[in-house]
Amino acid sequence: MRRAHSVEQVRAAEKALMARLPEGALMQRAAAGLAYAVIERLGGAYGRRVVLLVGSGDNGGDALYAGALLARRGARVEAWLLSDRAHAGGVSALKAAGGIVSSGVVISTSSIQRSTGSTTGDVVIDGIVGIGGKPGLRPDAEAALEMLEGVPVVSVDTPSGVCVDTGEVDGAHVTADLTVTFGTYKPCHLLDPAASACGKVQLVDIGLELPTPAIESLEAADVADLLPRPAPDVHKYTRGVVGLRVGSATYPGAALLAVAGANTGLAGMVRYVGTASEWVKRQHPEVVGDGQAQAWVVGSGSADGANSALAFARASGVPLVIDADSLRALTGPLGVPAILTPHAGELAALIREDRADIEARPLHYARLAAQRFGAVVLLKGRRTTIASPDPDTPVRVNTTGTSWLATAGSGDVLGGLIGSLLAAGLAPIDAASAGAWLHGAAASLASAGGPVTASGVAAAIPAVIRSLPAVSS
Structure with a gap:
């Protein structure tokens, strides 16, 4: 650390x-x-x-x-x-x-x-x-x-x-x-x-x-210590079930990418509910439909369905990852553990501040938003800043990644990945910071110094996990 x-x-x-x-x-x-x-x-x-x-x-x-x-x-x-x-x-x-x-x-x-x-x-x-x-x-x-x-x-x-x-x-x-x-x-x-x-x-x-x-700032050994590791007597439900209500007819790709980020083996089961169900089944046959979940991911590419997706997930009472379109529906604390994953433009619209000022003062605004919404705020950027609503909890800054990660759909992958960690039992601050670290490391691995796509980032996550240092017993 x-x-x-x-x-x-x-x-x-x-x-x-x-x-x-x-x-x-x-x-x-x-x-x-x-x-x-x-x-x-x-x-x-x-x-x-x-x-x-x-x-x-x-x-x-x-x-x-x-x-x-x-x-x-x-x-x-x-x-x-x-x-x-x-x-x-x-x-x-x-x-x-x-x-x-x-x-x-x-x-x-x-x-x-x-x-x-x-x-x-x-x-x-x-x-x-x-x-x-x-x-x-x-x-x-x-x-x-x-x-x-x-x-x-x-x-x-x-x-x-x-x-x-x-x-x-x-x-x-x-x-x-x-x-x-x-x-x-x-x-x-x-x-x-x-x-x-x-x-x-x-x-x-x-x-x-x-x-x-x-x-x-987490390092590889810290992430290795945080990641959920199956005990000998676990089954798919005890490892955690993550649900995703993301994507739309306009943006079906967002659903596929968010599911790809969630479906990396960190949770025991992935559920998908939305208009891209047939596409998801073809690419991820192990993903199932609606049902109970230990965490929900909402908002990525949801367009007009973003508000209803958030309302349903919030009513379930389980921890949430709120991204993209669903951020616009927020007015205050949600009453459940939550992780908000805005980039500077989305946070600017949410709290009605200037984007350039947010980019110039990420620590200030990540803390401000965390207090205002009673949630962990992951403010995306070259150095992603992750603030807890608890003022005594240190802010975490992610240092992994590559500039090639600035590519369409990478945020959808990140939201799904964080959701799987949240469903597996990690505290919101740990799920957000470990997810950001893995996402950046996977981008660097997939990039190998050159261009990378969001799909490539998702595909590289298991290899990054396998490369982490062994956890001492």
């Missing part, structure tokens, strides 16, 4: 650890981890050209001490001080190691040439703004980054200029090739749009003791 903690949580953990360590020891740990990450990226330090962009906070201190270590290893290091309050100990350490320190007005194209031998370096270390900084960058930082355009950037802890706790961006910010973070992931490493600015994220353990995280 990747766990991301808020700035407040990290600060408290750092304060507790520093009380037990010699002064400056925690910064030295972070700086060493940063320096070795840079050395690994560069394939060595000797003769490499390194520019440090240094602000007034502890991230600037980390960058300076890391620069000193790199200079002692033979790198040519120059620090550009973007504040008159740079970490004094770090500045002294860099100078003592043979590094160059430039400040304010001295930063120019000629300064780059003096420190690197050309108008480019091998790497820029971004220590401009710490995790407590406000979004955006000051003009001098923007100017320095513009001078170094094209040089790979390694950010200290988080890319400067992004909002650490929300993953939002407002104004100029660093776009890193690598972000080296300390102690724990931060929300911006997982949440879009800031996650897109982080590049690869490398975690350095500095010994923090941390509470329940603000944000989580």
Whole structure:
């Protein structure tokens, strides 16, 4: 499990650890981890050209001490001080190691040439703004980054200029090739749009003791632990029955794709009720008709039948997955456990907000909708965001998938897959997050770096499940 903690949580953990360590020891740990990450990226330090962009906070201190270590290893290091309050100990350490320190007005194209031998370096270390900084960058930082355009950037802890706790961006910010973070992931490493600015994220353990995280991201072992596995004495009904009321005469394909997502063997039985029954029987002869179910999936391609499908499923009193057309019928809490699976456009229509604002603030709006409707909300996107109506439950962010997954019908497959997990007994937050993980992993497997269809994603789900790590007894 990747766990991301808020700035407040990290600060408290750092304060507790520093009380037990010699002064400056925690910064030295972070700086060493940063320096070795840079050395690994560069394939060595000797003769490499390194520019440090240094602000007034502890991230600037980390960058300076890391620069000193790199200079002692033979790198040519120059620090550009973007504040008159740079970490004094770090500045002294860099100078003592043979590094160059430039400040304010001295930063120019000629300064780059003096420190690197050309108008480019091998790497820029971004220590401009710490995790407590406000979004955006000051003009001098923007100017320095513009001078170094094209040089790979390694950010200290988080890319400067992004909002650490929300993953939002407002104004100029660093776009890193690598972000080296300390102690724990931060929300911006997982949440879009800031996650897109982080590049690869490398975690350095500095010994923090941390509470329940603000944000989580499942990994393969977590999904393996969550998935229902048949006991020796089970039968098809005890494994769970998932029902689908999806599709219409206008969109029969939505029914086929949702059934394909549900019919992956995770539940003991799949029921289908709708206008595409004959099509479903031909492609999925094991799928049966109406009857009791432990969970219902409604809305995908339902067109004019979406409201009635939702009303029937809601009256059954079992957990629901509500997608697409049935989302429009929602006005408040449903009174049963539910998972809503909108994309940004559908959520915008549902809560009457601007789509662009939802895409810019997915964490905020996923939480807002979860509270408003008393349901788990799975907000689809490059980094799908999954929020529980319980404010004490960490938000989950899915990191599997490929951009090829942006294809018609993939959401129908996802809804069916989540429904089968819900019917098999998973809690709504677990069904939604494990389903999103499997869906993304199946897309990557089926894609193999190229185009993929929704049908191909559904077909790849069993193979992904078989590839999961064995669960320890």
